[in-house]
Amino acid sequence: MAIENNHNVAPVDETIAVKANDIDQVPHLLEEIAKQGKALTQDGAQNRRRLLETVRSLSYVLETPREAIIRYCWSQPTIFAAIELGINLGLFKVLSKDDKPKTAAELAEATGAEPVFLSRVLKHLGAMGAIYEIGPDTYKPSNFAKTLTIQKYADGFPCMTDCINAAVLAFPQWLKKNGYQAPSDGKNTALKLGFNTDLHFFEFLATNPVYPVRFMNHMSAYHQGRPSWMDPGFYPVQERLSAGLDTSAPLLVDVGGSTGHDLKEFHRKHPEAQGKLILQDLPEVIENAKLVDSDGIEAMAHDFFKEQPIKGARAYYMHSVLHDWPDNKCKEILTNLAQAMKPGYSKVLINENVIPDMDADWQTTSLDFIMMSVFASKERTERQWHALVESAGLKIVKIFTAEKGVESLIECELA
Numbered sequence: 001m002a003i004e005n006n007h008n009v010a011p012v013d014e015t016i017a018v019k020a021n022d023i024d025q026v027p028h029l030l031e032e033i034a035k036q037g038k039a040l041t042q043d044g045a046q047n048r049r050r051l052l053e054t055v056r057s058l059s060y061v062l063e064t065p066r067e068a069i070i071r072y073c074w075s076q077p078t079i080f081a082a083i084e085l086g087i088n089l090g091l092f093k094v095l096s097k098d099d100k101p102k103t104a105a106e107l108a109e110a111t112g113a114e115p116v117f118l119s120r121v122l123k124h125l126g127a128m129g130a131i132y133e134i135g136p137d138t139y140k141p142s143n144f145a146k147t148l149t150i151q152k153y154a155d156g157f158p159c160m161t162d163c164i165n166a167a168v169l170a171f172p173q174w175l176k177k178n179g180y181q182a183p184s185d186g187k188n189t190a191l192k193l194g195f196n197t198d199l200h201f202f203e204f205l206a207t208n209p210v211y212p213v214r215f216m217n218h219m220s221a222y223h224q225g226r227p228s229w230m231d232p233g234f235y236p237v238q239e240r241l242s243a244g245l246d247t248s249a250p251l252l253v254d255v256g257g258s259t260g261h262d263l264k265e266f267h268r269k270h271p272e273a274q275g276k277l278i279l280q281d282l283p284e285v286i287e288n289a290k291l292v293d294s295d296g297i298e299a300m301a302h303d304f305f306k307e308q309p310i311k312g313a314r315a316y317y318m319h320s321v322l323h324d325w326p327d328n329k330c331k332e333i334l335t336n337l338a339q340a341m342k343p344g345y346s347k348v349l350i351n352e353n354v355i356p357d358m359d360a361d362w363q364t365t366s367l368d369f370i371m372m373s374v375f376a377s378k379e380r381t382e383r384q385w386h387a388l389v390e391s392a393g394l395k396i397v398k399i400f401t402a403e404k405g406v407e408s409l410i411e412c413e414l415a
């Protein structure tokens, strides 16, 4: 079904394209920035994020529509490519080797790149603030550039190129062909067009051994530096999990838990907690888990679309799992858990975004767009979470939320 864009609209005064988006907002935003700047301390993470959001708003209102268009169309794809090629070349490692500034010629010699080519790339990285240009053809690394020398952070770039970006960019074309509605079948998404495949994302990921590794690294990097439900003041672990524990069944089963980073974190942060920690994921992921005894975790291959073999656990935990699947598949996953649960005792803990009715965080809406275009799934609103959980014979007891843009912990039990 094709929908033609042939709406008649009143002509727009073209001069707006080259004037600030909303200059009237500037004085108020500058006042806010001054106020929020005073409240900023070195460790005040929430204050820093609020100030950054206000600074971003200032930049959006000051920028002209023409500048915004060039930013979206030119700077975003090109800086992405410049960073990815820099990672491939080892550029950020050479630049961050010591505190001495480095010239383009030195960097070219150390990386083996052609000097004139590299000096053009360095200029763009400098112009975009990814590295610091401190003199003609002379650079220092920013903390961002230094972070790109750490594998799990760098892997986000090739991961997006290998498996996601082409699909996201093909989404407008997919929508033209399929009518303007979100995909509902995980095998018929923009992945099909972007990567010329009939596979589901996770099958596509398994076609090259490097893809899952990069994907897991990117997931793990994404979770860094954000409040975790295991931290004090978020979810009361002792009161709601450990109290009344029956140690004849496991404490936590991490369903789709990847290589076990969340359970390792739990073991580290709650060494006092009794009860087994069980990691479940697909066989190829479990093989890469490399757990040691001191992690306190038992790993088992398990497909969450099959019957849950661990019965009566205190909690079945899922982190960023349900957002990968459309409602009908999530219902199957949740129903398999519900059938294994002990009434009045077992819980399901869902660690996911809960999209608010207004003022959603840009990281969460970006992720929702990826989930929609690549996975035929979604980040869910509170109402959607209630409906989904209830469709599997469960009910939400409470949603624990630390702050905007951070995954909540949704505690559920049998209805």
Ligand SMILES: C[S@@+](CC[C@H](N)C(=O)[O-])C[C@H]1O[C@@H](n2cnc3c(N)ncnc32)[C@H](O)[C@@H]1O
Pocket (backbone or CB within 6 Å): 202, 219, 220, 255, 256, 257, 258, 259, 280, 281, 282, 285, 302, 303, 304, 305, 318, 319, 320, 321, 324
């Ligand atoms: C987005 S990742 C989240 C991983 C981890 N919970 C985290 O938050 O980092 C989704 C996980 O679901 C796993 N998965 C996909 N299909 C599965 C299935 N049928 N059974 C079990 N795990 C599956 C993937 O291998 C992956 O580890």
